[in-house]
């Protein structure tokens with residue numbers, strides 16, 4: 001699956017190379033300095049606009065009107081005091097448990113529900129918001145794409161997949177790869193500074209942002225829910241903490257009449273009920289089986305393959321990346337129409353089509369091929385279209401022709417293993433939620449967690465979630481986070 005990163009970048013490369021402004025020096029809005037940039041302002045905006053739907057398709061939006069209204073209000077307020085107030089900004093919450101926030105060129109900023117669960121006040125959120133807006137105003141992504149593009153140009157000649165397969169690859173890339181774009185240490189430091197400046201300007205205490213770095217460090221030390229990009233580019237969080245604290249004092253002294261807000265309780269009340277961790281209702285893997293409780297189906301996954309469950313599709317691939325199985329929903333009304341649409345969409349030439357029964361369900365299987373323009377590599381596909389519960393499920397297994405026989409058995413096993421899910425124990429799954437509770441006496445965090453019935457194996461996880469140590473004292477009336485179904 002990692003290969004797909006290269007396909008997307010190579011495609012970006014083609015787009016950019018064909019455009020008229022092959023090389024241009026642009027003035028950086030933050031530094032005012034002139035710098036080498038392959039991307040114009042319009043191209044930045046276009047790239048953001050093109051990538052946004054893939055991001056949404058990969059993760060889905062998290063539906064919570066209050067949270068959405070809050071991040072949008074703060075985002076727009078901050079954008080106005082930034083170095084590029086003229087851009088049209090959009091702020092979105094993604095339905096992902098991974099702890100992350102990121103920006104696309106042109107004005108798109110995303111927070112996962114995972115990072116929102118880990119903030120402990122509005123000021124921490126505002127600091128990260130400012131950091132991400134900083135990547136946009138200082139044009140870091142644009143520079144990043146320019147740099148990566150130069151590195152990828154040599155790969156374009158070797159491209160074998162058609163445009164349509166690369167569109168599929170785009171989704172894999174934006175879903176899994178883009179989050180881990182590294183901007184480099186200088187860019188991250190500059191964004192930290194901008195985060196301090198912007199959050200101070202809208203009245204928040206930017207020192208809290210420094211505190212959030214500790215949360216990120218503890219999460220990455222623990223290894224669990226994804227390494228935040230924040231940290232991966234900053235090997236020394238202590239140094240970063242120091243710098244941000246210092247810059248916060250400098251910025252605060254510039255506006256001495258201000259009072260700087262933290263707003264802990266308001267923030268905690270807002271996220272009460274936020275889904276925490278994986279949401280098993282949207283599908284989960286247990287053993288070598290994928291279960292979807294809401295759509296009520298299951299199918300086996302080839303042993304040792306990795307699975308990516310995204311909003312619009314499930315993908316499975318072996319370690320060597322030589323094959324992939326995708327499951328999507330067809331928009332067509334009949335099996336034959338769905339098969340025809342699939343052949344057309346992926347520019348496949350059909351080799352064989354036949355009617356099947358898959359565990360009592362009507363289905364069509366087909367094999368097809370796709371030759372690349374230079375005909376050096378042929379991709380072979382095995383597809384099963386299965387009608388179930390008013391929907392048409394579309395499995396497609398892909399491999400290069402020379403590898404196809406090695407994988408076709410596993411393709412078949414997975415696709416023919418699709419069936420109705422009836423086991424109540426697999427269907428009755430509920431996600432955990434963040435629950436805000438008020439402490440009724442003076443105590444320590446550990447005792448409070450114990451009193452709330454939290455398993456001791458999760459004390460450390462919850463200490464991190466609360467941005468505290470287990471031995472920290474809590475006073476009566478204080479709010480803390482616990483998790484509950």
Ligand SMILES: [Zn+2]
Pocket residue numbers: 131135183188191229230
């Ligand atoms: Zn960053």
